[in-house]
Amino acid sequence: MNGPAASTGPIRWTEVRVAVPLGWQELVADALALGACTSVVFGRTSIGTEPAPEGTDYVRTFIADHEDTNELRATIRARLDGLADSTGADELRGLALRFQSLPPEDYASSWRRSWRPFRLGRLAIVPPWREYEPRPNELLLLLEPGGAFGSGRHPTTRACLRIVQERVRPGARVLDAGSGSGILSVAAALFGASEVLGFDVDANGARYGTALARDNGVADACSFRTGDFGVLSQADTEYHGVLANIYSDVIVAHAGDLRARVRDGAWFAFSGCPTHHLETTRAAIDGAGFRIDQEHTRGRWTTFEGEARP
Amino acid sequence: MAKELTTKIKLQCPAGQATPAPPVGPALGAHGLNISDFVKQFNDRTRDQMGMIIPVEISVYKDRTFDFILKSPPAAVLLKKAAGVEKGAGEVGTQIVGSVTRAQVEEIANIKMNDLNARDLDHACRIIEGTARSSGITVEGAEG
Numbered sequence: 001m002n003g004p005a006a007s008t009g010p011i012r013w014t015e016v017r018v019a020v021p022l023g024w025q026e027l028v029a030d031a032l033a034l035g036a037c038t039s040v041v042f043g044r045t046s047i048g049t050e051p052a053p054e055g056t057d058y059v060r061t062f063i064a065d066h067e068d069t070n071e072l073r074a075t076i077r078a079r080l081d082g083l084a085d086s087t088g089a090d091e092l093r094g095l096a097l098r099f100q101s102l103p104p105e106d107y108a109s110s111w112r113r114s115w116r117p118f119r120l121g122r123l124a125i126v127p128p129w130r131e132y133e134p135r136p137n138e139l140l141l142l143l144e145p146g147g148a149f150g151s152g153r154h155p156t157t158r159a160c161l162r163i164v165q166e167r168v169r170p171g172a173r174v175l176d177a178g179s180g181s182g183i184l185s186v187a188a189a190l191f192g193a194s195e196v197l198g199f200d201v202d203a204n205g206a207r208y209g210t211a212l213a214r215d216n217g218v219a220d221a222c223s224f225r226t227g228d229f230g231v232l233s234q235a236d237t238e239y240h241g242v243l244a245n246i247y248s249d250v251i252v253a254h255a256g257d258l259r260a261r262v263r264d265g266a267w268f269a270f271s272g273c274p275t276h277h278l279e280t281t282r283a284a285i286d287g288a289g290f291r292i293d294q295e296h297t298r299g300r301w302t303t304f305e306g307e308a309r310p
Numbered sequence: 311m312a313k314e315l316t317t318k319i320k321l322q323c324p325a326g327q328a329t330p331a332p333p334v335g336p337a338l339g340a341h342g343l344n345i346s347d348f349v350k351q352f353n354d355r356t357r358d359q360m361g362m363i364i365p366v367e368i369s370v371y372k373d374r375t376f377d378f379i380l381k382s383p384p385a386a387v388l389l390k391k392a393a394g395v396e397k398g399a400g401e402v403g404t405q406i407v408g409s410v411t412r413a414q415v416e417e418i419a420n421i422k423m424n425d426l427n428a429r430d431l432d433h434a435c436r437i438i439e440g441t442a443r444s445s446g447i448t449v450e451g452a453e454g
Contacts, residue, residue: 011331013331013332015332022427022428023426023427023428023429023433023434023437024437024440025426025427026322026365026384026385026386026422026425026426026441027385027386027437027440027441027444029322029384030384030386030441030444031444033363038323038324038363039321039322039323039324039328039332039333039334040321040322040333041319041320041321041322041333041337042320042321043319043320057427060333061333062331062332062333062336064331083444086440086443086444087439087440087441087443087444088439088440088443089436089437089440092440102332102336105335105336105339107330107331107332107334107335107336107339107345108330108335108345108346110335110339111335111338111339111342111343111344111345114342114374115342115374144344144347145344145374147343147344147347147348147375147376151373151374151375153373153374154313154373
């Protein structure tokens with residue numbers, strides 16, 4: 001507790017943990033919200049750590065070491081001790097309070113430790129802060145992982161990335177329906193596509209995709225739009241390949257739209273079909289004029305690969 | 311794409327002012343989530359509510375991606391709004407700053423029902439009444 005402030009290195013923190021009868025967590029959070037600790041977290045630290053006693057949940061806040069004084073601790077105790085009387089709720093009497101010093105850690109960067117490059121055929125997906133020596137003929141895709149968008153590790157994305165590296169030819173034009181983070185579009189450009197159009201209803205998709213393309217040196221080949229199939233114009237047609245890593249009910253509803261945008265013989269990768277929806281999705285793809293050559297199943301997800309029938 | 315949920319993290323942070331410091335850092339870092347991405351998105355989405363404490367529920371998926379929803383404001387904030395007061399009592403239980411009706415208590419209890427983990431509406435109302443008393447807000451028609 002409040003020793004001399006370190007001049008370098010990360011700040012030390014004290015965790016303040018209260019076991020709170022269910023229902024009263026917000027009130028306790030409010031009582032803890034002193035100047036030094038306005039943010040709280042509910043529940044245990046992580047899966048695998050000790051759960052709160054039956055009928056309670058943890059409310060935890062944190063005090064920077066240089067603000068952790070005997071006076072502040074006494075104020076916190078007093079506020080908690082006053083809750084039973086101020087609310088009239090006897091179950092708030094004698095709340096279990098614990099102060100625990102945490103080891104110093106730079107939380108802005110320490111989360112990165114668990115992320116390592118991973119290889120997928122001739123592609124290596126590498127966090128930008130990691131040094132990585134590519135193998136001969138291996139292409140690097142720099143991707144900041146762990147965010148709101150995908151990290152490339154979802155089974156359906158992996159399947160599409162494998163198809164991209166096998167199917168994309170230099171100079172190809174590729175359509176990416178439901179482009180999300182833009183990872184498949186960027187991969188297609190890295191493998192030689194000269195024009196990739198991605199679109200997604202998520203308003204953040206175009207911004208992420210554009211940044212990802214820029215970070216990987218393929219901004220000239222990639223463009224992104226926000227919206228559904230309505231954002232496509234008459235000129236967006238005759239593609240050599242089409243990707244749709246998307247919900248299978250969207251594939252079912254728009255298989256005809258996808259077929260209308262590609263030339264005869266164009267390859268496709270339609271991903272994200274759960275087991276219970278296989279028959280319906282297969283029939284819709286076939287009915288729209290695509291020939292399914294392969295089905296790649298991993299866990300409960302299936303990816304369809306094939307070509308557009310003339 | 312449907313993703314497999316690993317866990318949910320519940321936090322309260324000041325609008326527009328989340329940082330990687332605790333509790334955000336350790337709570338998200340334990341799951342390998344991109345903390346700066348969360349901080350940026352949270353602050354962008356809450357900037358117009360500066361000065362408020364915002365409850366947020368983060369869904370963590372098996373592939374270590376996340377999304378989050380902003381929850382209804384804490385009960386104390388809703389009570390102050392219903393009572394038409396700017397601030398609650400400075401010291402808990404020492405000062406009366408306003409009042410709400412029983413109907414308003416029930417309305418807030420309904421809004422907060424899921425967030426409170428209350429057993430039923432009566433339990434939720436009791437928690438809201440207790441929160442009101444603690445904030446210096448009386449409930450019209452209530453005893454004490």
